[in-house]
Every structure is written in C-alpha cells, then in structure tokens.
Amino acid sequence: MISGENSVSRPVVRSDVLLGQIDSLASVGLDSSGGRTRLALSESDKAGRDMVVRWMEEAGLEVRMDRIGNLFGILRGADGGLGNALMIGSHIDTVIHAGPYDGCYGVLSGLAVLRAFREAGVVPPRPLVVAAFTNEEGVRFQPDMLGSLVAVGGMPLGEALDITDGKGCTVGEALAAIGCSGGEEPGFLLPSGYLELHVEQGPRLDAEKKRIGVVEGVQGISWWRITIEGKANHAGTTPTKLRHDAGYAAALVSVFLRGLSLSAGTTLATVGTIDFEPGAVNVIPSKAVFTVDLRDPDGEKLTEAEKRLAAFLEKTAFEEGVGISSEHLVRFEPVVFDRELVQAVEETAASKGLSSMRLVSGAGHDAQMMARVCRTAMIFVPSAGGISHSPEEHTSGEDLAAGVEVLLGVVLRVLGF
C-alpha cells in the first residue's frame, strides 16, 4: 500500500505541530475570562476557519466548503475520486468562554493524520478527508450539530438556512456575512467511514486513570423549554396558600428532576436557563421559563424520563394552580457506533500500551450524525476533573499526543496498512 514516486515511509504524526496549532487556534477569540468565544458563523469563527484553511492548504490538501459552511480538507486516494472516503472530523465553533480542545482537537488531529500521510509521501488507498462541521455547539443556532445533520440529509438545507439566532439573523445571512456559503451541496462528500477524536468532557477517564476512551455510542438527548404561568401578586400581602407562584413551581420541577436522575441511575437532567416575569423582589412571579436537558444512553429510559417529567408537570399545574406548557426543542435518539470500528479503537490502544475503557458519550457529537450514513466510531482522551465548556477545560499534552497516535493507528488499520 505504500506508494509514491519519492522517498516513502510509514506516516508519523508530529504531535508538536498539532499542539502548536491547537494553541494558535485557541488564541482566536480569547477574552479576559481566559476562555475563547467563537460562536458559529461569527467573525471570530471566521478567523478560526481562515487559520484552519491555511493549514489545510499548507498540508497540500484540497479545500472544499458546502452550502451550510462545512469545511473539508481532502487528500485524494489512489483512484483520484471521492468515493469510499474515510473522514476524520469534528468542529471548531465554541461555546461562550470555551476551553481550547472541545472540537478543535478533533479537527486538528485529523489534519495531523492527513499531513502525516503527505509528509510520508504515502498515497492512501481511499480518499482521506478532514472535516470541520458548522455549528456543532448549538449556542447561537439550534439545533446543535447542525452542519453534520444537514450533511447527512437529516434536515433540508433550506430549513437550516432559515434558522434564526437570538437577534433574528438567519444561518443563511450569517454564512453570507462571513463568506462561508460554499459551492458544494451538503452531502456531496459522504464517506464510508468516520472517526472523531475528542476530549471526554466528563470525569470518567480521569477518575479511572485510563488514557483512552473507547466510545461505544452517544446517549440520547431531549431538550425542553417549559413555561409556567402563575399569577403576579404582592409578596407582602398574598397568603402562601393563595399563591400561584410560577417561580416556586419551577423550583419544584428542578428538585423533582434531581430525584429523577438519582433514581433512574443513568438519566441526567439539567435546568441550565431560567427567567422570571415580572422579575421584582416584591412581586410573586407570574411567569417562569426554563430549559430542561435530559440525557440517557438508553432510548427507552430517556422516553421514560420524558414521561415522568410530563406527569410531574401535570401534577404541579394542578396542585399549584398554574398553567404549564412545554416545547420540545431537540430530540436525538441514542446512537450505537460500529462494533468493528469500536473494536479497532480498543485494539489499537492496547497495541500501543495505552490503558482504555469503554464508555458512552454524554455529550452530543457530529459523529452521531455521521453514524446515520457510515461506519463510525469515536476516541476520547481524558478531561482533567471532567471540566468542559469552561476556560478550565484541560487535557495534558501527553494525553493529546496519545489520542492522535491511536487515531492514526486506527486509520492505518482501517486502510489495511
């Protein structure tokens, strides 16, 4: 399989270059919090994209972009076509005050692997592609994982382009504003295999002192926006038993969800946002609007959690004399990754003497979208203390280097080297 005109050797990743690129990209959008903010399709996202495109070009890759802004660096294979590609991807958009690794590590590691092939003078038997998908985080535009969702045909392009951010700007307008409405139709490059290397964003590898996470799948996600309508009234004159306090009802839901999580075992529940109206110290809240993020690796348990939440909302509405409505924002079924590819990750880690453990991803990833169309797996490296979506996110250089070694090893194994 090793071919080419000039000197040819086995591809080797230069982790020093990878770590340097991670640092450089992490400086784009850096703010005084010590974190960086590159919300999808913002000016700072554009600056990050430009940096990655330059590195793709320097690595001799062919750069393509589709109409939802997904960015691809392509190393053509022996047959010169785009069929049967092996793709390595993730995202470079961030949350607010993000850490340096979430997404970026996966994209730049993919780039490092392709660069290793180029530098070794190895023409792969199949095309190798590094992908950076648009709006994975979902902070500016919902749903999250939008670019990969559209790429695999999970949402029509037109519908995606019409999604608005909090200020009324559409995805289409945002793409145009930063010149990232690419020339390709989404899905023009659907691979036959997909790998994603990512920091764990959870504490398990760190707690178990394992170097590599062998990701078997992604848990299901269910996002809700819940609106409770009570009755505004004077805080000093309304007897407790006559209150219809939307804020208190919201607190009951939050406490209920904690109990649900603890009793269900694997279910996670989070109330991440809340707003009261009218929002005065001495007025009983007439309205509380909050979000609920439910997750479970088991689709049936996720559905069960949704049912228990719905029943509790009904009970609370009755008992507190408030109106409760809920809007389903996001629903992703749990995803099970390709059994053979997962096994390849596990064996590769073992072959390199790296300890590993199997786990299910708690966070959503572009990999779960790609799993709809091709064999997919993910590789995790430890996150110190499990901290994620925070400037304090941290993974050691040694662990980052180990992760990309495993990624390259899996790629070589898949390609038959």
Add this chain to the structure above:
Amino acid sequence: MISGENSVSRPVVRSDVLLGQIDSLASVGLDSSGGRTRLALSESDKAGRDMVVRWMEEAGLEVRMDRIGNLFGILRGADGGLGNALMIGSHIDTVIHAGPYDGCYGVLSGLAVLRAFREAGVVPPRPLVVAAFTNEEGVRFQPDMLGSLVAVGGMPLGEALDITDGKGCTVGEALAAIGCSGGEEPGFLLPSGYLELHVEQGPRLDAEKKRIGVVEGVQGISWWRITIEGKANHAGTTPTKLRHDAGYAAALVSVFLRGLSLSAGTTLATVGTIDFEPGAVNVIPSKAVFTVDLRDPDGEKLTEAEKRLAAFLEKTAFEEGVGISSEHLVRFEPVVFDRELVQAVEETAASKGLSSMRLVSGAGHDAQMMARVCRTAMIFVPSAGGISHSPEEHTSGEDLAAGVEVLLGVVLRVLGF
C-alpha cells in the same frame, strides 16, 4: 370650630371628583398592557406630579416641595403656621404595569378632604397637609419608601441623592432632570398626626366581605440578595453526584422557603427574581443570583425566619459543595400604629354603618416611616381578589367612596369637630 367670613357648612367630599381624578392620573403612563408605568422620577412620574400640582393649586392649596422631591399641598390652619399639622399622604409613583389605585388613591383622597374644607369655607384649627412622597415603590431606586424615610430623618439627604438606578443615574440627577429638586429641606414639615388611605393589596377584606380595613400596623420586611457559586460543567457528561449545580441549590432554597412559610404561619417568603450563569441549555449553572422577600408582623418571628434561612443556606452550601453569600438589601422592623388613632378609624367606620376588620399591612407604606415621628394610622379598602401591582388591580367606586368618607370622618374627629 366652623369659621370663615362667607357661608360655612360641614366639609363634604365630592367622590365623583375624586374618582375622576383617579381616572385621569391613571391615564398618565398608560401602556398597551392596560397598566401604567410611572417609575419614580421618570418623565411619566413628572407628568403625574404636574397633574397633581395643578389640582392642588385649583383647590387653593399652597404647594411646597422638598429636596428629595416630596410634594405637599398645604391648607393653613387658624394660627397660620405649619406646626401641629395633620398630614394625609401616600405616593403617585408606580411599579411597572401598575393598577390605578396603589398610592394615587391615598394622595387624591387627601386632596379631596382638603378640598372639602376649602369648598365648605372651613378653616381648620390645625394645618391640613396632603403629601405625595417620592419613590415609595422602590422599583427604580432602592430602598422603597425613600421620600418618607428621608423626610423623617431615617436616611441623610446626601446619601439618598447618591443612590443609583440600574443605569447608573442617581436620585439627585433624576430629581434635577425633571425639575423636582424642591426648595425645602426634608423634614421642614413634620406633622403631629398622619393618616394614609390605601387599597389593601391583599385578599382579606374581599374574602371576608368587609368594607373597611382598620390597619393596626405594618409587618416587618427583610430583603436579601443571595448568590450561589457552583461549578459550570457539561450537562451531558457530569454525573449527578459530582455536580455543584448553583441552579439546583437555588431551587432547594425556594422549596425550603415555602415550607418555612407554611410552618411559621404568619411568615411570607417570596423569590421574585433569579438569574443563572452562564445560562445555556447544556451547561450546569455556575452561578445563581436571586432575591428573597421575607415578611412577618412579629419582629421576633421575622428574625427567626432569617435565622432559619441562614442555617439552610449553610447546610445547602455544605451538601451541594457550593459557595453561598447573602447581602441584606432592606430591613424594616414591624410597625405598630397609634392605638387611639386606630380606634378612631374603627369607630368612624362603625358610625357610618360600614363593616370593618382589623388587620396588619403586608405591604410597606409611607405610613410606617411617618409612624417614627407622629401618631399614625392607615385605612384600607378592599382589593378585588387581592390582586395588586398588576393592571388587574381593582376596587369598586363604591368602596373607594366609602374609604374617603371614613378618612374625612377620622380627620373631623381628630380635629374635634
């Protein structure tokens, strides 16, 4: 006591004029919610003040204003001085989307009583004063009841003028901007008696079908701003038992306060405002900031409630692994009104065939500040359904007329008619 050169008769309130003036003032700052917003020292507050000043002048009163913007309409007594005055007051500033009666009813009823004396040609034996105090509601500037607090010497003028609103504008700047920094020193006119007529802002009179509330005092108020500092982390990957969720801890406090209210009997507790940081669907809140409004007619029970809250915060900080700090925003001890004046209210209602009940005000009123310096009482009329601080606040014209009849009756009784 009936004197004067021209025809003289017993003062009679013209409730049709009063109700018309209430309607006119209620139209100032009206918005599409059906409520009106005249935050203290705003342009719309100024428009309301101008209307009231014009009515004071039309009634032949001498108009004075002090340096904190408190407005006085004076009907001099037989001796021509300002000593030993009987004052009737309240406020005309409003909350956001307010009803028509809160405060305005008391000021305009005082004006109606003084007008009754003028129209009857009766020179009172002591000066009669109608007062409209600045910033009673405390929505724009804290603390509430600011004008009356400064008038009775409870806060130095300089300190009050330096209080800022949410946009950094000081009371002094706001007074100057609307030309309401008056020529008198606060406290230039301290009366020897004070009466305030107000809608109940609570459901008791309406529920008990009583026409007049004989207010024995005002419950104590304790306002807190509580800040909980947890740890931001990924909603999908952080096991429940490893969370330090500031939002969940805030919910626990809200639920605890409900239990405290129910077990303590007379204590009321309200969480009226809340904010989460960072405020994303899939991020565990690192910070929750919320307010607590505690009230009790009994000072010792209020202190007990504060202690129980503090103990619960300490327990929650320990159990949830979060930091909790609390800032005391406002503390007013319960106030007991003058026994004889309260009895005069009760007897006057009975003499007019109006049913009454004794109660303690749940809301704060300027009367509680005036009670620091003179004999004070309040009269309540029913609020339909107890609704207050809302466009739906309602009291029937019949009840409004009955209230001002009692007010005039008490004034005549106090003056020895």
